[in-house]
Amino acid sequence: MAGYLLIESRDPFESNDVGYYYDLACGLRAAGNQVTLFLVQNAVLAVRPSAQAPALRALAASGVKVLADDFALQERGITKVLDGVEIAPIGTVVDHLEAGHKTLWH
Amino acid sequence: MSQRTFAVALMDAPYESENLTTAFRILGAMAQRGHNVNVFAYEGAAGLAFARQAPHANPVHGKNLAEENHPTTKDQVVALLALAAAHGGTVDWVNCGMCVVERGVGEFAAGRIGSPADFHTFCEASDNVLVIPTK
Amino acid sequence: MAKNTLNIVECAYRAVMEEQDDTILWLLAAMQGAGAEHTVVLRGNAVNYAVAGQGAPGLAIGGWEQTTAPRMDNDVIDLIDKRKIPVFVIEEDLAARGIGRGELVPGVELMSSAMLPKRMAEYAIISHW
Numbered sequence: 438m439a440g441y442l443l444i445e446s447r448d449p450f451e452s453n454d455v456g457y458y459y460d461l462a463c464g465l466r467a468a469g470n471q472v473t474l475f476l477v478q479n480a481v482l483a484v485r486p487s488a489q490a491p492a493l494r495a496l497a498a499s500g501v502k503v504l505a506d507d508f509a510l511q512e513r514g515i516t517k518v519l520d521g522v523e524i525a526p527i528g529t530v531v532d533h534l535e536a537g538h539k540t541l542w543h
Numbered sequence: 544m545s546q547r548t549f550a551v552a553l554m555d556a557p558y559e560s561e562n563l564t565t566a567f568r569i570l571g572a573m574a575q576r577g578h579n580v581n582v583f584a585y586e587g588a589a590g591l592a593f594a595r596q597a598p599h600a601n602p603v604h605g606k607n608l609a610e611e612n613h614p615t616t617k618d619q620v621v622a623l624l625a626l627a628a629a630h631g632g633t634v635d636w637v638n639c640g641m642c643v644v645e646r647g648v649g650e651f652a653a654g655r656i657g658s659p660a661d662f663h664t665f666c667e668a669s670d671n672v673l674v675i676p677t678k
Numbered sequence: 679m680a681k682n683t684l685n686i687v688e689c690a691y692r693a694v695m696e697e698q699d700d701t702i703l704w705l706l707a708a709m710q711g712a713g714a715e716h717t718v719v720l721r722g723n724a725v726n727y728a729v730a731g732q733g734a735p736g737l738a739i740g741g742w743e744q745t746t747a748p749r750m751d752n753d754v755i756d757l758i759d760k761r762k763i764p765v766f767v768i769e770e771d772l773a774a775r776g777i778g779r780g781e782l783v784p785g786v787e788l789m790s791s792a793m794l795p796k797r798m799a800e801y802a803i804i805s806h807w
């Protein structure tokens with residue numbers, strides 16, 4: 438089983454294309470891989486429990502690990518994240534690179 | 544964790560995208576852990592280490608030059624190299640030659656001039672690769 | 679043998695007039711010349727690069743005229759024929775943009791969006807541009 442880290446920098450409110458990346462994460466997971474989606478920058482705007490982000494909620498429940506960058510959250514004053522999303526430091530990216538996980542940025 | 548070698552491609556110009564803030568945080572984390580980092584600065588990123596960047600005051604916020612302490616990416620690049628060295632790693636910062644020439648940013652505070660062949664060499668020599676594209 | 683790299687290219691028509699190239703396709707061609715082993719998947723708006731017969735005249739501003747305007751379809755043909763870089767386009771993205779298969783340059787191969795995650799396992803490096 439291979440590992441993938443998908444870094445998402447875009448949010449679903451401004452970009453129509455975020456759905457593609459969530460689908461790619463699901464497809465990689467369905468193919469038997471370990472998949473982590475790491476939300477950075479404006480992508481974290483979708484993680485408030487009150488946000489209208491059904492696709493992210495579904496992804497968080499799908500077996501893909503969803504992380505949100507602690508710096509980006511703090512920068513935007515987001516203190517609570519929806520269930521299934523974990524807050525993580527930027528060193529997480531290096532953890533995955535060290536582990537040999539294929540790492541993509543969107 | 545044993546030392547790794549990473550290849551990273553950057554494309555964003557200074558002061559245009561939050562991508563660079565995240566990129567420098569990732570690069571800093573790599574350097575802090577003592578890894579070797581090979582950076583291919585492509586397109587706008589070829590200006591990140593441009594020696595003639597200069598800080599400025601901020602009259603909107605009433606801050607003089609010293610108070611504003613405005614960041615320059617060239618200082619971040621220099622600091623990254625020093626951080627890596629302090630932790631037993633190296634940073635090979637390569638600015639894509641044609642990108643440098645067309646932008647007129649051929650004076651570097653750090654790093655060297657190179658070409659796509661360098662990025663190929665970096666990828667071949669790396670344990671892992673991260674491309675941070677521009678939009 | 680070089681590490682095989684799958685390049686997912688989605689950014690389209692960014693700075694192509696002043697660079698007279700798509701800078702990612704250009705980079706990959708240059709790297710291939712240095713010994714790389716690249717494959718390209720065009721997705722999103724970049725699927726339009728594979729449409730035959732495109733290209734605007736060079737920019738002209740006052741006395742300044744561009745003499746070598748780019749043509750993305752020719753660059754795709756160059757990748758396939760001259761650089762031996764396989765080029766795929768995502769079928770669903772073509773359909774969404776109303777592009778028929780008959781409009782594409784020769785040599786481009788189709789890939790479904792469902793196939794992309796499965797194909798990624800075949801490559802040592804995945805770069806998302």
